[in-house]
Amino acid sequence: MELASLLQYLISGLTNGAIYALVALGFVIIYHATTIINFAQGEMVMLGAMCAISIYQVYPSLPVAFLGGVALVTLVGILFERLALRPVKDPSAIVLIIITVGGGVFFKGVAMLLWGKEAYSFPSFSGETPFHLGGATLLPQNLWVLGLTAVVLLALEAFFRLTLVGKAMRACAYNPRAARLVGISQGRMVQLSFALSAGLGAAAGILIAPLTLGVYDMGTMVGLKGFCAAILGGLSSSFGGVLGGLILGVAESLATGLISSGYRDAVAFFILLVVLFLRPQGLIKGGS
Amino acid sequence: MNLSRLFNPWVIFGATVLLLAGVVDNDYYLTLINFIGIHALLVVGLNLLLGYAGQISLGHAAFFGLGAYTSGILTATCGVNPWLALLAGLVICGITAVLIGVPALKLRGYYLAMATLGFGIIVYIFLNEAQGLTGGPSGLAGIPALSIFGFKLDTPKRLYLLIWPVLGGILALSANLVDSRTGRALRALHEGEAAAESLGVNTARLKLMIFVWSALYASLAGSFYAHTLNFIAPASFGFMFSIKLVTMVVLGGMASIWGSLLGAAVLTVLPEILTMFHDYEVIIFGAILMVVMIFLPRGLVRGIMDLWEFRRYKKEGGTIA
Amino acid sequence: MRSRAIAAILVFLLGVMLFTAGCAKGPGTEPYVVGGIFSITGPASYLGEPERNTMEMLVEAINAAGGIKGHPLKAVIYDDEGDVTKARLHAEKLITKDGAVAIIGPSITPASMTVLEITQKAQMPLISCAAAAGITMPVKDRFWTFKTAQTDQMAVERIYQYCKKNGISKVALITVSSAFGVAGKAQLLAQAPQYGMEIVGQEVFADKDTDMTPQLTKIRSLPAQAVICWGVGPAPALVAKNMKQLGFTIPLIQSHGAASQKFIELAGDAGDGIILPAGKLAVFAQLPDTDPQKAVCKEYADKYQAKFKGAPVSSFGGYAYDAMKMLTQALDQAGKDKAKIRTALEGVKNYVGVSGVFNMTPADHNGLTPAAFVMVKIEKGHFKLID
Numbered sequence: 001m002e003l004a005s006l007l008q009y010l011i012s013g014l015t016n017g018a019i020y021a022l023v024a025l026g027f028v029i030i031y032h033a034t035t036i037i038n039f040a041q042g043e044m045v046m047l048g049a050m051c052a053i054s055i056y057q058v059y060p061s062l063p064v065a066f067l068g069g070v071a072l073v074t075l076v077g078i079l080f081e082r083l084a085l086r087p088v089k090d091p092s093a094i095v096l097i098i099i100t101v102g103g104g105v106f107f108k109g110v111a112m113l114l115w116g117k118e119a120y121s122f123p124s125f126s127g128e129t130p131f132h133l134g135g136a137t138l139l140p141q142n143l144w145v146l147g148l149t150a151v152v153l154l155a156l157e158a159f160f161r162l163t164l165v166g167k168a169m170r171a172c173a174y175n176p177r178a179a180r181l182v183g184i185s186q187g188r189m190v191q192l193s194f195a196l197s198a199g200l201g202a203a204a205g206i207l208i209a210p211l212t213l214g215v216y217d218m219g220t221m222v223g224l225k226g227f228c229a230a231i232l233g234g235l236s237s238s239f240g241g242v243l244g245g246l247i248l249g250v251a252e253s254l255a256t257g258l259i260s261s262g263y264r265d266a267v268a269f270f271i272l273l274v275v276l277f278l279r280p281q282g283l284i285k286g287g288s
Numbered sequence: 289m290n291l292s293r294l295f296n297p298w299v300i301f302g303a304t305v306l307l308l309a310g311v312v313d314n315d316y317y318l319t320l321i322n323f324i325g326i327h328a329l330l331v332v333g334l335n336l337l338l339g340y341a342g343q344i345s346l347g348h349a350a351f352f353g354l355g356a357y358t359s360g361i362l363t364a365t366c367g368v369n370p371w372l373a374l375l376a377g378l379v380i381c382g383i384t385a386v387l388i389g390v391p392a393l394k395l396r397g398y399y400l401a402m403a404t405l406g407f408g409i410i411v412y413i414f415l416n417e418a419q420g421l422t423g424g425p426s427g428l429a430g431i432p433a434l435s436i437f438g439f440k441l442d443t444p445k446r447l448y449l450l451i452w453p454v455l456g457g458i459l460a461l462s463a464n465l466v467d468s469r470t471g472r473a474l475r476a477l478h479e480g481e482a483a484a485e486s487l488g489v490n491t492a493r494l495k496l497m498i499f500v501w502s503a504l505y506a507s508l509a510g511s512f513y514a515h516t517l518n519f520i521a522p523a524s525f526g527f528m529f530s531i532k533l534v535t536m537v538v539l540g541g542m543a544s545i546w547g548s549l550l551g552a553a554v555l556t557v558l559p560e561i562l563t564m565f566h567d568y569e570v571i572i573f574g575a576i577l578m579v580v581m582i583f584l585p586r587g588l589v590r591g592i593m594d595l596w597e598f599r600r601y602k603k604e605g606g607t608i609a
Numbered sequence: 610m611r612s613r614a615i616a617a618i619l620v621f622l623l624g625v626m627l628f629t630a631g632c633a634k635g636p637g638t639e640p641y642v643v644g645g646i647f648s649i650t651g652p653a654s655y656l657g658e659p660e661r662n663t664m665e666m667l668v669e670a671i672n673a674a675g676g677i678k679g680h681p682l683k684a685v686i687y688d689d690e691g692d693v694t695k696a697r698l699h700a701e702k703l704i705t706k707d708g709a710v711a712i713i714g715p716s717i718t719p720a721s722m723t724v725l726e727i728t729q730k731a732q733m734p735l736i737s738c739a740a741a742a743g744i745t746m747p748v749k750d751r752f753w754t755f756k757t758a759q760t761d762q763m764a765v766e767r768i769y770q771y772c773k774k775n776g777i778s779k780v781a782l783i784t785v786s787s788a789f790g791v792a793g794k795a796q797l798l799a800q801a802p803q804y805g806m807e808i809v810g811q812e813v814f815a816d817k818d819t820d821m822t823p824q825l826t827k828i829r830s831l832p833a834q835a836v837i838c839w840g841v842g843p844a845p846a847l848v849a850k851n852m853k854q855l856g857f858t859i860p861l862i863q864s865h866g867a868a869s870q871k872f873i874e875l876a877g878d879a880g881d882g883i884i885l886p887a888g889k890l891a892v893f894a895q896l897p898d899t900d901p902q903k904a905v906c907k908e909y910a911d912k913y914q915a916k917f918k919g920a921p922v923s924s925f926g927g928y929a930y931d932a933m934k935m936l937t938q939a940l941d942q943a944g945k946d947k948a949k950i951r952t953a954l955e956g957v958k959n960y961v962g963v964s965g966v967f968n969m970t971p972a973d974h975n976g977l978t979p980a981a982f983v984m985v986k987i988e989k990g991h992f993k994l995i996d
């Protein structure tokens with residue numbers, strides 16, 4: 001095994017892992033505030049990418065497309081919480097799972113109608129000239145993904161630990177009644193968490209669109225793998241989610257390179273099953 | 289003779305099956321009705337798990353696929369007797385269900401959903417990649433018809449005469465199960481695991497039993513499917529089909545045996561009637577899942593009947609307790 | 610409880626009755642009913658959509674010209690969504706309810722394999738638009754089945770001929786895990802010895818994969834002189850992009866699955882220099898005037914683009930075009946008798962179509978030769994005929 005190839009597997013794995021990590025953070029945010037898992041999170045990634053692509057076609061400016069896409073999808077996230085989750089009278093896990101799974105399927109169907117089944121390309125943020133790194137290469141876009149993941153991770157940690165709103169959100173998940181007693185509006189916190197996580201998902205989608213192309217069914221797999229990453233990291237820890245994502249990405253890449261490429265998608269789910277069966281609290285024991 | 293006895297659901301079901309056998313003579317309708325039957329088998333099983341035991345599975349298509357492929361491979365590739373192959377499918381699915389169920393059913397809610405989903409995707413990838421065994425994504429062709437004492441079940445009518453009586457038996461078995469002591473334990477489990485435990489229910493064993501039970505139904509349905517189509521491809525056993533099954537359960541009503549039949553029938557027939565359905569199919573499934581769960585969590589049939597009874601009750605001047 | 614159960618059954622019964630009532634009316638005797646089953650939605654919609662459009666366009670044109678010997682054509686087209694169960698149901702419907710005299714489609718191999726199980730039994734002529742050679746082979750079990758798409762076998766022959774001519778003997782494969790990719794890979798492996806090709810590596814990717822750098826990294830460390838990629842949709846374009854990123858210097862050869870303008874658009878700069886076999890439709894303007902297919906391709910492209918404004922003409926639609934044209938010819942000779950239609954289809958000689966020149970025989974229900982493909986190279990965003 002030559003070193004250059006190994007390095008390339010590692011870099012490919014980390015950049016893919018960063019994508020899973022970003023999606024995982026979306027799950028973690030909502031779980032932090034509500035202990036709900038939003039199975040439609042992957043579709044937010046897709047919607048972000050598709051909205052940005054459409055905006056870019058009308059007004060070719062990357063910052064506008066990025067911000068516009070994030071804003072639109074944030075709105076979708078808020079509406080989804082408001083219309084589909086808040087009216088539920090009996091919010092048991094099974095009901096919420098079915099509703100969010102249904103929501104995901106619904107968004108995918110709507111996207112198919114709006115954008116058709118074709119894939120669309122989206123320009124890279126800063127060119128496509130690859131960097132060389134000791135025999136391995138990576139694209140500027142990969143750096144964007146890694147960079148944003150780091151920024152978002154730090155920002156989230158700061159938000160949840162240092163700001164009043166962030167602490168209030170965590171309090172809601174930890175003990176909703178106690179939170180209400182000290183005057184925290186749970187409804188607002190839930191809404192905020194959905195808005196945040198939808199916006200984050202959209203940002204992830206727009207970041208990866210230059211690498212993966214935008215297509216109506218791009219969200220499902222990335223969403224599920226992001227969820228795998230979140231579970232791997234223990235669901236309630238941002239650091240855990242990011243670590244889970246990176247581990248998954250690297251494991252997939254190494255398995256493809258060193259074992260066989262046919263079972264690549266199975267790797268993530270296999271790891272998930274092993275973790276769930278042996279250590280369901282995740283690799284990192286999260287929470288406060 | 290008591291007239292109300294004739295209105296027993298089982299009598300009506302039996303009469304309907306017989307009537308349809310006599311009246312319908314078009315292969316297309318019979319094939320469609322056969323698919324309803326196959327889907328109903330799957331949905332009843334899933335409903336036992338989802339509706340009665342309150343345990344979610346987002347990977348139920350995997351057992352359907354395992355059953356279909358065991359039947360397909362053993363008959364088409366190895367030339368085994370189809371009934372033995374069907375039995376082998378049941379054994380394989382049963383063992384797999386135990387192996388997956390023991391660790392998975394310790395998990396709750398989202399974790400269980402994700403574990404079953406992961407299992408479903410792994411099986412799907414296996415069916416695609418194990419090309420020497422399964423024929424891969426191009427599918428497995430040449431699956432022979434079932435036969436009974438040399439009588440080949442190779443037309444839709446003959447298959448109908450196998451599938452629907454079997455379905456009737458399965459429905460009866462399931463109805464018996466939920467009306468028995470086990471059924472009461474199941475309902476206790478659905479209300480809460482701790483409460484059920486305190487009533488002396490061995491919840492772990494109960495959950496596993498239902499999980500295996502529903503896997504066996506799926507395997508049976510899979511074998512029938514393989515012999516109906518004579519050809520199978522992995523695409524029929526993917527994540528989307530698992531979601532479709534959950535949709536059928538939800539539409540027909542959680543914890544309703546007859547609702548399962550209705551849910552399977554509606555979602556099998558609807559795409560056939562509405563040709564414009566295709567583009568909107570995914571959206572409609574998503575909308576059904578959301579709307580029914582939000583507004584009629586007891587399922588469409590029971591929800592509408594509840595509304596109807598509520599109105600009648602009001603008309604009669606009654607008050608709702 | 611019991612009343613609810615009864616009501617549920619009654620609703621079900623009523624539904625079935627209402628639904629069945631529709632079948633009472635008999636099939637019309639005047640028009641010839643031609644069935645179509647295409648993957649108009651779902652993952653293979655890039656095949657089914659142009660096929661449906663083409664079939665509708667031709668039927669309209671034929672009826673405008675007075676039909677076939679006075680009989681108008683009636684197209685009954687269903688969407689199987691790439692789902693084999695639906696394809697089977699639609700075929701049953703066309704056979705037993707709609708009274709079709711022949712069926713065109715399905716678009717994809719698994720659906721075609723399911724449908725032919727019953728069209729064979731029902732003695733119904735079927736002209737599939739899917740690629741796999743197994744649809745018309747072995748011919749003794751495929752008496753009623755024809756197909757118009759070029760088989761993978763021919764594409765592979767063309768690719769290996771090109772490799773041999775250009776001194777390439779060691780290739781690495783990267784193929785998609787779908788029916789298309791698996792069939793292509795099987796052909797690439799089977800024909801390699803015959804052309805003295807050495808397969809130095811085999812990688813696969815899933816249909817929806819978005820990053821193939823690990824597989825390509827593995828290939829990069831092998832002594833391959835070219836990479837052959839077999840796939841359709843966005844994934845092969847990503848293979849091209851990833852190869853560019855990894856700094857590959859050896860050529861990339863794609864399959865005919867990449868022979869679309871959309872592929873060039875998705876691959877962007879990374880598309881330049883890619884070599885692939887394509888149906889002549891992709892480069893018909895560059896064909897010499899002596900090529901009989903030039904006029905046919907031009908006519909199809911012009912008519913299609915005039916009718917479906919903005920929609921690019923695709924070779925997939927061409928499969929339905931040839932199927933419909935040959936079927937029309939057969940109906941003209943044979944009338945509505947299915948056995949005669951089948952015989953007429955089997956007797957098609959020198960039909961110049963979009964996908965090639967067809968010569969059907971009792972031993973060959975595809976009727977094409979590798980000459981149906983030309984080799985093209987992508988240059989500055991366009992296909993250029995090179996062989």
